[in-house]
Structures are given as C-alpha cells and as structure tokens.
Amino acid sequence: MRNIAKILLSILVLIIATTSAGAMPQSGIPDNGWIANDDWASFPQSQVWEKQLPANIVSGPVFVGSRMAVALENLQVNTFGIYSGKLAWSYRLDQKPNQIISSSDSIFVKTARQVISIGDGGQKNWIFQTETNITTDLAILGKMVFFGCADGNFYCVDAKSGKKTWISAFKSVPAIGPKTLGDDQLFFATTDKKLYCLDIPTGKQKWELVLDDSPEWIFADQSRILAQEGKYLFAIEASSGNPRWKYETGTGSLQAVSSKGKFFVTTPALAINCFDANFFGKACCISTGKRLWLSQLDSFPTARLFCSEETIFVPKGNLIEKISSADGSKQGNIAFGKKIESVDLQGDNIAIASENTISLYSKVPGKIIFEVGQKTLGRDSFAVEMDVAPVIAGGRSFLPARYVCEPFGGSVSWDQGAKKTTCQLNGKTLSLWVGKNTARTSGGEKQIDSDPKIVPFIQNGRVMLPVRFIAESLGLKVGYENKKIVIETERGQK
Incomplete structure (x- = not known):
C-alpha cells in the first residue's frame, strides 16, 4: 500500500508540474493585469516586425530592457532587439523550459529542476538546482525569486547571486501560485487543500487557511486573495486569512484581473463577472459577493486579460476586444494579423506570440x-x-x-x-x-x-x-x- 501511495503521489506531482508549466506569466503586464494607461487602445496598431522561429514558443514573450525574449521547445532562449527585430543572442538550455519571466536586467527560466538567471547580454548569471521537480510558477519581487518544489520546500532565492535567502518546509506539495502582495506577503496553495501566507523577508508563516477543495488558481490584489474552489469563487482577507465572501460561478472561473476597486473574473460560460473589490461582507459569517455586472463573450480568451481604469482588454483569436470596466459594454476590437496565444506590453509596444511566430506592434510607428x-x-x-x-x-x-x-x-x-x-x-x-x-x-x-x-x-x-x-x-x-x-x-x- 505504501508503494502504491508513493506512485500516486509521484503522478500527482508530475501533473502539478505539467499544469504549472502551461502558465505564461508576463513581465510587462503586472500580475494583477493593471496597465494604468487608458490611451493604449486609442491608437491604430502598426506591426514593427515579425519573426518565424525554429521551434514553437513555450513561454513568453517578455520584455527585458531594450529586448524581448521567448523560450522555445528546442531548449533555446532567444532575445530580439525591440526596434530592429534582430536576434540579439540565443542561450542553450540543458532542460526543456517551462516558464520565463524577467526583471529590468535579467531573464529567469524555469525548467523541471532548475532556475536559470541569464543576463541582458546573454551570459549565464547562475543556475539554482533543485532535488525534486519545481511544482509552482516562478514569481519575482525586487531582488527575490520565489518557487515551490515537490519535496514540500518553498524557496526564496537572491535574484542577483542565486543563493538561498530562506527555505520554508511544508508537509504537502506547493502547487498553486505564488502570488505577492505589497513587499511583505506571499501566497500559495498546497495539494492538501491549504492556502498559506508567508512573510517575504523571513519566510515565516503568517497564517494558513484550510479549504474545502484544492483551488484551481489564486489571485492577489486590493488587500484580497481570490481563490476558485470548484464552483465557488472565494474572497479572502489578505492580512488575516479570513474568508469574507463567496460567489457561485456555477462552472468555475478561469482567470482574474483587477482595476481600481473592481475584480474582473472570466468563466467557462463565456462571461466576464465584475465584483466590488471593496465589499467586505459581514464580520460574523461569509457573505455573498457583490457582483456589479456580467458581460457575455462570444469566444474564450486565448491569452491573459489586462485592464486599465476604464477598459478591459480580452485577447480572442487574432483580435483584442475592449470592454468597459464601468458597465461591461462592448467598446470595439483591435485587430492583429496573428492568433494571440500570449501577450506582453512595454510602454507603446505590444508583443504577441503565436505558435512559432513572434510579432511586435506599436501604437507609435517607426x-x-x-x-x-x-x-x-x-x-x-x-x-x-x-x-x-x-x-x-x-x-x-x-x-x-x-x-x-x-x-x-x-x-x-x-x-x-x-x-x-x-x-x-x-x-x-x-x-x-x-x-x-x-x-x-x-x-x-x-x-x-x-x-x-x-x-x-x-x-x-x-x-x-x-x-x-x-x-x-x-x-x-x-x-x-x-x-x-x-x-x-x-x-x-x-
């Protein structure tokens, strides 16, 4: 029986690692999707350049300084000059990349058991080797990189040196997250249906919350944690871990972004739900969330949403649909030449990945x-x-x-x-x-x-x-x- 349990646990860890690998966090779009630039969609989009790559894109694009980077199936990380589209450098990995994120001057690549830091010039800064599979996404905050592993350890690594800053051990596998809030709170969920909050400087546990089910995803913003458990969306107070409200979405939800005072959550029922982020509910019990409006979509988003104060941008196929954050009304589309599978923003520029093609568009032409x-x-x-x-x-x-x-x-x-x-x-x-x-x-x-x-x-x-x-x-x-x-x-x- 013990051997069977070990086999089942190994399968579960592999599934978690594979699921985590599918995520494509962006560096130019903050984790909450907030771009704070309402005139971004008011200009026609000019295609600056387009590149056919030697293999499909696994993760990216991400902007790093004056370059844009992608990780490919053929174990390469390629970077291109933003304005020229010329290959700046290519870095060969030992393992298949799962995720790529960036800081202002470095790129961080996650593989099955490695985190690699690559400098802006293509040089290897450091490699952090883990004993077991990395089971969460990477997250970066300032000079720290965070991730969890199948052995139950959660790591904080110095982004400059690659040395361990701290390790926190858990009885179960970190699986969902991590997400950061401010400069002192980090959140993730484990396979034993628990949500944790750690103190970022020390790695010490601030609180834990036992959930009814394993969350499909978590989202942190506006002093709240959103967690999707089955058919319910929960809002949890970030400072204490107390659930404040829940809302039955029926079929679960896919992703969330936030604007000032609002959460926008998509569901498989082809809808965007807008919730009042400032709604606390009752202190005595879990209240029902305050939904402000619902807007129907005609197809599933093909990449992550992002938003400004007045507009939600929904990538769908080869266009981005604009939806009013005030009432959910449709505001038109921005058309692009390729299917949008992943997107990143930097100022006036938008980078779009589609299979083995990377394209750069700009609202200001060259x-x-x-x-x-x-x-x-x-x-x-x-x-x-x-x-x-x-x-x-x-x-x-x-x-x-x-x-x-x-x-x-x-x-x-x-x-x-x-x-x-x-x-x-x-x-x-x-x-x-x-x-x-x-x-x-x-x-x-x-x-x-x-x-x-x-x-x-x-x-x-x-x-x-x-x-x-x-x-x-x-x-x-x-x-x-x-x-x-x-x-x-x-x-x-x-």
Missing part, C-alpha cells in the same frame, strides 16, 4: 510614408486613409499637421481667430500662422523657409503646412524612398 496626390498614409507595414492628399506648392510638400504629428502620439490644435496651428510632440511645441513665413518654436521665432512665399495656406477648408519644416522642428527625420516622402522617429532609423 515611420510614416506618403506620396503627393495620394490619400494613403503608410504606418510601418499598415496603411490608413487620409481625408486629403499631400500637395506640392513652391516646390515643397504640404499636408495638414495632424497627419505628421498625431501618428507619433502628438497633438494638434487650431485657433480660428488667429488662424494659428499649434503642434505638440515629445515636449516640443510649434506654432504656425496662415500666410506667415515665421513660426514660433520652444526656442523662439524661426523662419519656415528661405523662400518667403512658403507659408501655410487653406485649401478646400483644410490648413496645409510644409511637411519637412513641421517634422524636423518636432525632432523627426524626413527622407525619400522611391519618390515617396518618409518621416521617421529615432526608432524607425534603427
């Missing part, structure tokens, strides 16, 4: 291209339609300022009384007046052109301005490709 007499404006590899075509006057190209400034994230305003156009981009301000050969920049007055006849003018109700002068005054580069005018940012020149 360059825009247009041709005199044509209304098509090229944004990297995408094209958008303008409502007016560029024209030639006095040997110079003219175009409304919005098509030069706004694609790069700038703004344009019009003063009807003064007949003045004002452009702002990257901290620079430029003002031009209809009929005047001088402009005002952040540094003072400036002549538009040596030819005094080169001035802004109105044509068919649109203010036309000299393209080269506007672009160069705002820090952009102007050139030509096959008789087409090209305006580039610093990124586009790399």
